[in-house]
Amino acid sequence: MKTNFDIVLKAKLDDTSYRKIAALKNPKVTEFMATFIEHCEPSSVFVCDDSEADIQYIRDKALSLGEEKVLAKSKQTIHWDAYNDQARDKVNTRFMVYKENLERMKSLNSIEHEEGLKEIMQISKGIMKGKPAVVLFFSEGPTESPFTIPCMQFTDSWYVAHSELILYRSAYSHFLKMKEAEKGEFFRFIHSAGQLNERGNTINLDKRRIYMDTQNNIVYSMNNQYAGNSIGLKKHSMRLAINKAGNEGWLCEHMFVMAAINEDKNRKTYFCGAYPSACGKTSTAMIPGEKIVGDDIAYFRNINGEFRAVNVEFGMFGIIKDVNAKDDPVIFENLMKDQEIIFSNVLMGPDNNPYWQGMGVDTPDSGDNHFGKWQKGIKDASGKEVPLAHSNSRYTMRLDYLDNIDKEGFESKNGVMVEGILYGGRDSDITVPVEESRDWKDGILLKAATLESETTSATLGAEGVRKPSPMANMDFVSYPLGEYTMNNIKFGQSVKNTPKVFSNNYFMRRPDGSFVTSKLAKRVWLHWAEGRIHDEYDAYETPTGKIPMYEDLKALFKKYLDEDFSKEDYTYLFTFRCTKWIDKLERAKAFYAKMDPNTPKEIYDYWDGAIAKIKAAREKFGDEIKPGCYQD
Ligand code: SPV
């Protein structure tokens, strides 16, 4: 260890922590720690290994420092973020880009590298003064596997540390075992919640910055606490991984991993799925009767020619709004148990229990929440009524608490072989509930790249506006969209068992505005896709893919939901709407042109080909083509 680093570390680490770092014999770890100890000036630094004792130390510290409070059930805790720190700060999240790449990264929120570094170093100078900090080691994906990305987190938030210990696999021993050649290859995260008020919340939100250096694999996150801003291992790491994957020929996707279970046929088929927020991602991963591997982030690798995926995470950071006994029985039941869960930004009632919107129980009229002392009807400084919990309030929980977890897939070092990919958007009148793509490229360009979500009454602004959301990944794609889309195409074509690609849309409405099917119908669409993968159903052609036949769906509705699916609903749901599809493709073209002016011509040519095909179909069969009435 360099002597000056050694002096810095010895001044802030006790003997045990110092020995843990020395044992790693990793100069990059030492340098990172010493640099930010000197710069951020924490009062001490605790080094966490993989032991239960260390993890308990962190849980206790989050409580004694007031970042979390114990709830009525003693293993459950609650944490509040500042009133204006309740979601990802998109404006202040930027990529640090070297001058020569600024043009290429123009449409992604970027800052010139030197300028960004100067700003973030200024903001973080002495930011941890008087606060104890902690250093932790994690793995994205299973440890010691072909998927592993080792990560190091340095933070002064013990809530962040605690959350990460629930959400990721601890990997101090992985770092211990690293071979010399591997020691420089890991992601580094430095975070500070900054100065706190008496409630333990970040004061200097105007200086909230999240700066990502994808070239050196470091993320600097300052003056925030909301997990999407503070937790290095989640969306910061994801942006670094997307870039790394692009350079190395694999993929990091904003997807769940799950297994569809066909009991009659005794088979298990793995699916991954991307859905923009509020389009059914978690509820698809949690369909009753199926099995979950992960709900948010997946890595895909070609392993011996197979398309294989892992869930990057170990836990879930789920939206709690509308989780109730009826709609999400498995999660709800777990949230009611006395087990380790961090509730964030919900209400702590007078009985010290957590309460949230859409919980399906009577909720108290007062308590403590992200606003402070809360009473029903209370207004914030801008005169807006404060709800009992924020709509982005969450629970942080290990996945292996769930009894529908697919242990085999969850624990597999080589991931699972994926046979189906689902891209699910939200629109009330275009995309059919399930449609299979002709091939992989068609899937990426017509299903993934054209994904859209429609604004609802729950979001600000006008209702019914279609917002493009390619691969449901736009907030995290860390290099130009056209290149990323081409890498998606290439990856699927590089494997032997290219998965089948399907689109989903759970939100088709009748002209009177009512939904055509119940929330449970997603199980039927999934099982039709499962059957197609195993060559079981015939399908009708459409200009954009293949759709189910009525008799097959009728049988599936009966089998899985004991419902009689009517021919009228089928025809309405699966009608191909030519003009609407043409408009959708035009929106995708405009979005790509805006987001990446260098999008390859190949992509636009493909869409123009699809548009020409739909126009020809419209000529021949009319604007609305009923299922079975289209021919190529
Ligand atoms: C998402 O917004 O996609 C999330 C939550 O999974 S956050 O951690 O805020 O990104």
Ligand code: MN
């Ligand atoms: Mn997510």
